[in-house]
Amino acid sequence: MHIMVVGLNYRTAPVDIRERFAIAQEDLSEALDRLKETKSVLEGVIVGTCNRTELYVVVDRLHMCAFYIRNFMEQWFGIPKAEFTQHLYIYEDERAVEHLMKVVCGLDSMVLGETQILGQVKQSFLTAQAEKATGTWFNMLFKQAVTLGKRAHSETSIGENAVSVSYAAIELGKRIFGMFTDKKVLILGAGKMSELTVKHLYASGAAQVIVANRTLEKARELAGRFNGLPCTLEEGVAMLGEVDIVISSTGSSDYVLTREQVKTLAAARRSRPLFMIDIAVPRNIDPTIAELPGVFLYDIDDLEGIVESNMELRRAEALKIERMIRQESDNFYGWLKTLGVRPVIRALQEKATDIHQETLESLFNKLPELDERQRKVIGRLMKSVANQMMHDPINRVKEMAADKNGAEAVDMFTQIFALESRLEQAEEAVTRESEKKTLDTPVFALRPAVL
């Protein structure tokens, strides 16, 4: 059996293609049913977000399977294969496992290290599990991937650094004030960028927002959104002594705030720090103000520098997570190898049970005078002996199966305990079951709506 992922994301497909592959939450169950019924597919999970649509499947053979999945996509989404094939990526086995883990950890996301995808993949898996579209492999793999995602975010700082200018301003503010709960914010100019920054500040609990603009009408409009106080630019500058944060983005070609103005109002500030963000180009705040004690002035270049430095940090953390992914992928394949030994263990246990039963029958025939209690005691004792005899070999073969030459070790174990014929019988039963399922399933399962 093999693991395969077929999908498209923001890197391989533009939004006009991606939006056509969106699966509504209410259709997901039916899509999973159809996917499960697709030829060769044994297990399936569909991950759909605004940035990606991915189909994770366990298949009985790799050959032709990508073709069946493409057919499924063509039928389900009602889009001819020729229109989307070039946007698809297909990963198999180890690459598919590593891809899933990268997705879960946010390494494949548009914003490196974002955490939303973790919840989305977890939800997709739970839906698939509820629809009984997953089995032994995916139940293990997805649980392991989600746990890894959580670990990646708790053990590294990949998601902690702001990667947008407005968030960088908030992060800076937090280094100065810690919290914004009792802070007053003054916005000079009702620009889009300052609106975004003040939106984050307001959401973080800023006590009051004062919007100062040349035209009072615009100031009123923006202030209304944050329950703030509108005023003219001159009035706003006069309030500098009361505020803690200043965000400036007016269209003025000259400085709106000069060093002298800030220095004059320093006494009214009573030694409180003043955090100033100048997002305007050309700049609105005289850069020499930064030299005044207790004033922290940052312009757009400074904020972008912080974003870049944060991105650098995220990339460094991503390398750590990639190491964790390799380790986790090895663990998964180690577990898969022990999965292969299960039929052997089952065969050994069945053989032991058969011997136990036969011996008991023979013994009871030879000693017919034994009463029911004596028979039960002897039965239990003999079973206990058999179990104790099997305990160590079973543990050892599990360990050996996970080693590099696991397959050879399992073969030898099979030969030593003469389990070949039992394994053959079990395999024949599985093949018969699989053939029955394939015969029952059409090559193309069409969606009723399409029909």
Add this chain to the structure above:
Amino acid sequence: MLLLASLIELMIYIYALSLLFYFSDCVSRSVRSRRIGTGLLGVTGLLQFSVIGVRIVLENRVPMFSVYDFLFLFIFVLTLAGFGLALTQKAEFVVLLLGIVGFTASVLNEFWFSVGEHAEHIGYTQQLLLILHVALANLSLVALTIAAVFGILYLFLYAMLKKKKWNDTIRRLPSLEQTERWAHLAVLTGTPLLIVSLLVAFIMIVAQKRWEMLLDIKGITTFAALAVYGLYFVLKRTHKYSGFSIAKWTLVGYALVIVNLLSNAFSEYHKWNGG
């Protein structure tokens, strides 16, 4: 005695190990290192407590009257404060700095000072006063050390934000406001303790009629430190000076406290070593 020596040796090794783990976490963020560092700091505190406990049993008294004992007690309280901060606050750099102060003091204490004798010849009331004086001085030293650590962090963060330097260390430090608040709280705790400790010492001088001791270097440096902390409160109250200037005065005050601590050798005031 072998047991005591072994306990102290083990404590120093574990203290060093704890600092190494904290240092590793501060250089390259690692939750595991921090957890191990915190655990080892707890073990260090436990070993220090064991040393004090063993000495109480062996000597049948609380060991606190020699320079060695005073410093050992100071290190113990500092370790406890660091451990408490590590458990309750996200302040790994503060814990590291407190650890460095505590560890340095531990090593110097072992090298420079011996256990010494204690002042058994003084009367019962005076001994009680002495216990009070030493205990208050000890707690005040711990509080002022914490204030100094926060002061250093404030100056560092202020300078980095002014220079617009941005890195992972900056992100992990407590904010300027928090640092200032903690430093102020520590000075607010440490200064009254120092004043009361000094008053108790003054009462003892009066009781012994040793007036010349008022002009001793120990007394002078203590008054100088108190004057600086007084100035700190005045500056803070005027609201005219930035946190940067205030933090600098915290460090000046602490420097005088350290000078005071080191001036024992030139002082007649304290006969720490059994006089």
